[in-house]
Amino acid sequence: MEKAFIKEIRSVQCSDPYTAFFDMLYMAMSEINYRQDKNTASYLGLNTARYQGKDKEHLSNAFAYVMMMMEEHANKRNFYDVLGRLFHVLELHNQDRGQFFTPQHLADLLASLGADIETLKERNVLTVCEPAVGAGANVLGLCNYLMKLGYNPQQVLRVEACDVDIRCVTMCYLQMTLYGIPAKIIHGDTLRMVENKTFYTPWWMMNRGFMEVKC
Numbered sequence: 001m002e003k004a005f006i007k008e009i010r011s012v013q014c015s016d017p018y019t020a021f022f023d024m025l026y027m028a029m030s031e032i033n034y035r036q037d038k039n040t041a042s043y044l045g046l047n048t049a050r051y052q053g054k055d056k057e058h059l060s061n062a063f064a065y066v067m068m069m070m071e072e073h074a075n076k077r078n079f080y081d082v083l084g085r086l087f088h089v090l091e092l093h094n095q096d097r098g099q100f101f102t103p104q105h106l107a108d109l110l111a112s113l114g115a116d117i118e119t120l121k122e123r124n125v126l127t128v129c130e131p132a133v134g135a136g137a138n139v140l141g142l143c144n145y146l147m148k149l150g151y152n153p154q155q156v157l158r159v160e161a162c163d164v165d166i167r168c169v170t171m172c173y174l175q176m177t178l179y180g181i182p183a184k185i186i187h188g189d190t191l192r193m194v195e196n197k198t199f200y201t202p203w204w205m206m207n208r209g210f211m212e213v214k215c
Helices: 003-012 015-030 040-044 055-073 080-089 104-114 115-122 137-148 166-178 202-207
Strands: 128-129 157-162 183-189 195-199
Touching: 003 055, 003 080, 015 040, 015 055, 015 166, 040 157, 055 080, 055 166, 055 183, 080 104, 080 166, 104 137, 115 137, 128 137, 128 166, 137 157, 166 183, 166 202, 183 202, 195 202
Parallel strands: 128 157, 157 183
Antiparallel strands: 183 195
């Protein structure tokens, strides 16, 4: 499916693969978040007018492949950073862009070394604050570790994540949403304690009274 995805993205005529990739993600996020905030597309600087006819179809097909890849991992009870992987497969991580994402196997290892399982046993809930979340690989690594221990991360995990890059915020938001993780994702600067805008996954909103995370 990766090859099919790459073909669709590179078939877009009106923009380069980098722009097409993130516009695809912005469109998906805007649609999912529309009921919460009708101004999401404007905040993301999304211009859908450029995508017409075949180009629009290519983006739609590309995102369908994203969903199928994530569904395949979910069916295997595996949380995997599909979008981070595709970013690298598309070779968008060149020196000019300077953007790199943690490999999933390394994120899985880090989660197994740092997870506070004792707190989870005591409270039956684990709150996680990720100050530079990227595409969300570390959170997904924690999900994998919880699964190995017999916990359902969709039920016991509460995530608050932040990133200074709106592209990363979008990638994380979509993956937390499609994997069903309750998450509050902030576009802001952790070091400067700046919060520009906050996005909530549907799974957070469904249980909002139980979701507030104090870091």
